[in-house]
Amino acid sequence: MGRYEYTPISFLSMLFFCFCPMVLSLLSQNQTETMTNLSRSFLFPVPWNDPNPCAWKGVTCDNTDSSVVGISLSGFSLSSPDFLPVACKIETLEHLDVSNNRLSSIPDGFTTECGKIKGLKLLNFSSNMLEGDLPTFNGFNGLETLDMSFNQLRGRIGSELDGLVSLKSLNLSFNNFMGSLPAKLGKSMVLEWLVLSNNHFDGKIPDELLSYENLTGIDLKTNELSQSIPSNIGMLSKLETLILSSNKLIGEIPASLLDITNLSSFAANQNNFTGPVPPGITKYLTSLDLSFNQLSGTIPEDLLSPSQLQVVDLSNNQLSGSLPTRVSPSLCRLRFGSNHLSGNIPSDGFAIVQNLTYLELDDNELNGSIPAGLGSCRNLALLNLAQNYLSGELPPQLGDLGNLHVLQLQLNKLNGTIPTNIGQLKKLITLNLSSNFLSGSIPSEITSLSSLTLLYLQSNKLNGSIPTHISSLTVLVELQLGQNQLSGVIPKMPPKLQVALNLSSNHFSGPIPRGFGSLAGLEILDLSNNIFSGQLPDDLTAMSDLTQLLLSNNQLSGEIPKFSQNVQVDYRGTNLRNTTAEHNQLPNTASKKGISVNLAILIAIVAASFLVGIAIQLVVSKKSHHHPEVVQSLVGSRIVPYPKIIESNLLTPSVLHRSSIDFSKAMEVVTDTLNVTLKTWFSTYYTAIMPSGSIYFIKKLNYSDKILPVESHEKFGKELEVLAKLNNSNVMTPLAYVLSTDTAYILYEFISNGSLFDVLHGSMLDWASRYSIAIGVAQGLSYLHGFVSSPMLLLDLSSKSIMLKSLKEPLVGDIEHYKLIDPSKSTWDFSPVAGSVGYLPPEYAYTMTVTMAGNVYSFGVILLELLTGEPPETDGIELVKWVLSYSRNPQHILDINVCRTSQEVRNQMLAVLKVALVCVSTSPKARPDMDSVLQMLLNVNEV
Ligand SMILES: *[C@@H]1O[C@H](CO)[C@@H](O)[C@H](O)[C@H]1NC(C)=O
Ligand SMILES: *[C@@H]1O[C@H](CO)[C@@H](O)[C@H](O)[C@H]1NC(C)=O
Ligand SMILES: *[C@@H]1O[C@H](CO)[C@@H](O)[C@H](O)[C@H]1NC(C)=O
Ligand SMILES: *[C@@H]1O[C@H](CO)[C@@H](O)[C@H](O)[C@H]1NC(C)=O
Ligand SMILES: *[C@@H]1O[C@H](CO)[C@@H](O)[C@H](O)[C@H]1NC(C)=O
Numbered sequence: 001m002g003r004y005e006y007t008p009i010s011f012l013s014m015l016f017f018c019f020c021p022m023v024l025s026l027l028s029q030n031q032t033e034t035m036t037n038l039s040r041s042f043l044f045p046v047p048w049n050d051p052n053p054c055a056w057k058g059v060t061c062d063n064t065d066s067s068v069v070g071i072s073l074s075g076f077s078l079s080s081p082d083f084l085p086v087a088c089k090i091e092t093l094e095h096l097d098v099s100n101n102r103l104s105s106i107p108d109g110f111t112t113e114c115g116k117i118k119g120l121k122l123l124n125f126s127s128n129m130l131e132g133d134l135p136t137f138n139g140f141n142g143l144e145t146l147d148m149s150f151n152q153l154r155g156r157i158g159s160e161l162d163g164l165v166s167l168k169s170l171n172l173s174f175n176n177f178m179g180s181l182p183a184k185l186g187k188s189m190v191l192e193w194l195v196l197s198n199n200h201f202d203g204k205i206p207d208e209l210l211s212y213e214n215l216t217g218i219d220l221k222t223n224e225l226s227q228s229i230p231s232n233i234g235m236l237s238k239l240e241t242l243i244l245s246s247n248k249l250i251g252e253i254p255a256s257l258l259d260i261t262n263l264s265s266f267a268a269n270q271n272n273f274t275g276p277v278p279p280g281i282t283k284y285l286t287s288l289d290l291s292f293n294q295l296s297g298t299i300p301e302d303l304l305s306p307s308q309l310q311v312v313d314l315s316n317n318q319l320s321g322s323l324p325t326r327v328s329p330s331l332c333r334l335r336f337g338s339n340h341l342s343g344n345i346p347s348d349g350f351a352i353v354q355n356l357t358y359l360e361l362d363d364n365e366l367n368g369s370i371p372a373g374l375g376s377c378r379n380l381a382l383l384n385l386a387q388n389y390l391s392g393e394l395p396p397q398l399g400d401l402g403n404l405h406v407l408q409l410q411l412n413k414l415n416g417t418i419p420t421n422i423g424q425l426k427k428l429i430t431l432n433l434s435s436n437f438l439s440g441s442i443p444s445e446i447t448s449l450s451s452l453t454l455l456y457l458q459s460n461k462l463n464g465s466i467p468t469h470i471s472s473l474t475v476l477v478e479l480q481l482g483q484n485q486l487s488g489v490i491p492k493m494p495p496k497l498q499v500a501l502n503l504s505s506n507h508f509s510g511p512i513p514r515g516f517g518s519l520a521g522l523e524i525l526d527l528s529n530n531i532f533s534g535q536l537p538d539d540l541t542a543m544s545d546l547t548q549l550l551l552s553n554n555q556l557s558g559e560i561p562k563f564s565q566n567v568q569v570d571y572r573g574t575n576l577r578n579t580t581a582e583h584n585q586l587p588n589t590a591s592k593k594g595i596s597v598n599l600a601i602l603i604a605i606v607a608a609s610f611l612v613g614i615a616i617q618l619v620v621s622k623k624s625h626h627h628p629e630v631v632q633s634l635v636g637s638r639i640v641p642y643p644k645i646i647e648s649n650l651l652t653p654s655v656l657h658r659s660s661i662d663f664s665k666a667m668e669v670v671t672d673t674l675n676v677t678l679k680t681w682f683s684t685y686y687t688a689i690m691p692s693g694s695i696y697f698i699k700k701l702n703y704s705d706k707i708l709p710v711e712s713h714e715k716f717g718k719e720l721e722v723l724a725k726l727n728n729s730n731v732m733t734p735l736a737y738v739l740s741t742d743t744a745y746i747l748y749e750f751i752s753n754g755s756l757f758d759v760l761h762g763s764m765l766d767w768a769s770r771y772s773i774a775i776g777v778a779q780g781l782s783y784l785h786g787f788v789s790s791p792m793l794l795l796d797l798s799s800k801s802i803m804l805k806s807l808k809e810p811l812v813g814d815i816e817h818y819k820l821i822d823p824s825k826s827t828w829d830f831s832p833v834a835g836s837v838g839y840l841p842p843e844y845a846y847t848m849t850v851t852m853a854g855n856v857y858s859f860g861v862i863l864l865e866l867l868t869g870e871p872p873e874t875d876g877i878e879l880v881k882w883v884l885s886y887s888r889n890p891q892h893i894l895d896i897n898v899c900r901t902s903q904e905v906r907n908q909m910l911a912v913l914k915v916a917l918v919c920v921s922t923s924p925k926a927r928p929d930m931d932s933v934l935q936m937l938l939n940v941n942e943v
Helices: 008-019 029-040 083-087 108-114 207-211 255-259 372-376 396-400 420-424 444-448 538-542 592-609 628-636 655-660 663-669 710-724 756-762 767-785 852-868 879-884 903-919 930-940
Strands: 059-061 068-072 095-097 122-124 145-147 152-156 169-171 176-179 193-195 200-203 217-219 241-243 265-267 287-289 311-313 333-335 340-343 358-360 382-384 391-393 406-408 413-415 430-432 454-456 478-480 500-502 509-511 524-526 531-534 548-550 555-559 568-570 575-577 645-650 676-679 683-689 695-701 736-740 744-749 802-806 809-812
Touching: 029 068, 029 083, 083 108, 372 396, 396 420, 420 444, 645 663, 645 710, 663 683, 663 695, 663 736, 663 744, 710 736, 756 802, 756 852, 767 802, 767 809, 767 852, 767 903, 767 930, 852 879, 852 903, 852 930, 879 903, 903 930
Parallel strands: 068 095, 095 122, 122 145, 145 169, 152 176, 169 193, 176 200, 193 217, 217 241, 241 265, 265 287, 287 311, 311 333, 333 358, 358 382, 382 406, 391 413, 406 430, 430 454, 454 478, 478 500, 500 524, 509 531, 524 548, 531 555, 548 568, 555 575
Antiparallel strands: 059 068, 645 736, 676 683, 683 695, 695 744, 736 744, 802 809
16 A cells, blocks of 8 residues: 555554554544554654544644544655655545645656545645656646745746646746746636746746736746736736736836726836836835836826825836925835936925835935925934935924934035034934035034934034034944044044044144044044144054054154054155054055045945944953053953852753853953954853863853843843753754843853854865855754744844854854844834844845844855855955856856865855855845745755
């Protein structure tokens, strides 16, 4: 009877069934036997032990438990398809779900046997490793839902689906199908949902599709479809969703879409559509995305007025003319950036749009002034009017936008002063007023913007001095004040500046003040083109992360103190003398222009990155910021007090660890910065040798002062206890923790190989190791994402937060931040979106929420690192952008030392590259989930 194999495991499970009388089962003898056979046909045991098959996990019976109607084997790690024909013996079966397994083929016995089951309504084969052509479905007269998405199926589709006369929903997305779109999908034409996205279908959208009058959803995105949309698409009168994004479609947007009164969502972005935006297109829509096309003409006057309309994106087209004046009160997001729109921003149009949250009109030709009415859009979180011809003064009403996170008005012709009530924008993270004609002094109120991370005021006509209390911008990481007319005393600077501090081309005079030395995280300090005089203060050399010090064209004199060799000092046009090594000098050929271009790119990236007020904390503790040299010298003689332990707890059950961990030794270790092994965005790792000789990592949480009020200590402990119980060989779990007066420390096993970043970018890793690391990280992430009720996300997934147990076994680290920096436990309004530059998905800039899809993007960047051997960001250029710029010749990005070892390795790398590129898709929806990513990576093995 069995095609199944009698492995020792299935033999054991058979014994089990022999000893258990099936007294509880109401199933017919026939079905009980079939189910028992089914349970034996798996190569690996499934949790099916109860005498009554109706009680088995994934098995559904009818109301009276007398017949089996559903079998779900989703995520059972099945790789042999031999059980499938057995399942077809259940003639009462209605639903069969075998998604999320490792099946690579469907046996013929399945299509012939299951095709006979009259009542079978649903088949789900998604997220497996199915290869080859689509099987032919003979019979299956009652099948309503067929899901074959996320497999490796290929070839053209001919008559395979013709027999599915009851089919209502077909999903073939994320495969490698090619040729023309299937047009005969069962003859009764009851199809309602058709999802064929992410394949290689080409040619025209067939006219036959229009005869499926019951279609409510069509998703054809990311294929190679060409020619124009059938002009009578309006015949599909029940259509609610139509997604045609990322194809090669041309021609005009057909006006017949207006006839579809049910159409609520229409996306045709990233094609080559031309002609106008049809008037009335939004009459019934809630969401319209036609961005990145070649649409021209003017925007229809009625485009924004329909009352149900919520989202409109027409950015990156050739649209001209003026903005519509009537705007729907429910509009939430409007993007018109990068067109040729001109005229004024209508003064009343937006005033009544209470729900407007994102308004982007940047890179157009708008003129006139910024209407005061915008101040009544109280929900605005993002206002981007940059790169237009806007003039006049900034309306003080902008101060009413209490929810504003990002304000970008740069590259306009704004004049007048910066209004003092800008200080009311308490949630502002990015403020960019650069390259305008703003005059007057910088209002001191600006220093009360306590969430501000990026402040750009360069290239204006600002005068007076820098506000005295600018250092109260405690999370500011970049301050650009260059090319103004500022003068006077330079006050104490914001303590966490990191990216750049630019005071160049102003009127500052007198000696450079002491105090910059405490900016230990600052990378670029630009004081050039001022009238600074005298000697350099000696504390400049204390800026431990400095890479560029620009002093040119000042009246400075004396000797340049000895900087570390990473620092480039530009002292052209001064009387400074360099007595130290040659490599500190900026070569005369390195032009200032080169620097500012890099900086501009960096600014753009960082602007997207630092959306919530989490700045990088520095390695040294807060107190030591001001006197780093003192702390260093005292550590040896143990005068620095150890952090005071408020609470300490062991989490691990391991007796070995419990006897080895010594909390007071741990606190001694963290007072000495020499013990720092690694810094990640949110954490600093120390290496501790316990008195027993065992070595541990101690991780200091750099944000804990913000989220750890005393009353939450208990919660903190509880969360960590949960994490300590996680059991996956690719996830780093905590062993113990210490809460101290100022922060929290978590202890982990010591990982001698350190982080993936250090290993990958510091030595040669062969492809076998890199591939194994990719699989391991994917396994860890898919485990963490797999907690159905509350998936565990990573706030900062990067190659620095992956530890290497061995050169083939990675551990996903820094998993606790998502649990600990929970908005409900912190004072932030949004879940904190931050993380390392290069790894952040583009949508975080707008959504401000950490998501699984966001983690998938970061994982894609890690894959690209493994493939290219390049760091996530070089000279301000993100690895993803660099890789995408080579999309036509992908072989050129592969790490040459690795890919030339063999043709087989090269092929595998190219296959992994495909996976990486899906992961870094711009649209979060286009990214597969981690389970699927893992499957795809495992598939690569068989290339
Ligand atoms: C039991 O199964 C056999 C073959 O699978 C079928 O011929 C027979 O009619 C079934 N009996 C009942 C009572 O369903
Ligand atoms: C569309 O659906 C309706 C209601 O379910 C049904 O009566 C009709 O026959 C369907 N149309 C076609 C062409 O099958
Ligand atoms: C769009 O069309 C133009 C010319 O009509 C062509 O140069 C361009 O490559 C096309 N773009 C895409 C993405 O097909
Ligand atoms: C604004 O948004 C809220 C919350 O989503 C919604 O309940 C309300 O109906 C919206 N207002 C309008 C005018 O659409
Ligand atoms: C700002 O510019 C406008 C012209 O665009 C001019 O009329 C006005 O006087 C200027 N205001 C200031 C304060 O310079």
